[in-house]
Amino acid sequence: MKHSTEFEALMSRIQRLAEYEVEVNIPEQMQFDGPVPFDMSIEGGVAYVKVIAASPEEARMKVYEYFESKYK
Helix, strand or coil: CHHHHHHHHHHHHHHHCEEEEEEEECCCCCCCCCCCCCEEEEECCEEEEEEEECCHHHHHHHHHHHHHHHCC
């Protein structure tokens, strides 16, 4: 039964996945080296980041974690 519950939870999560766009203000001195794991465009000091997630909150969390790791 445990495997069935895990499978159902996974399938439910997959069904909720959608593409969200998150806007992030970025400092001018920020540079990106290496691959970026998102579809992203930058205009002025704003990054527009498209990410697949189960909710808008999860999308923001993924993007903010990525930017925090790059801007230290």
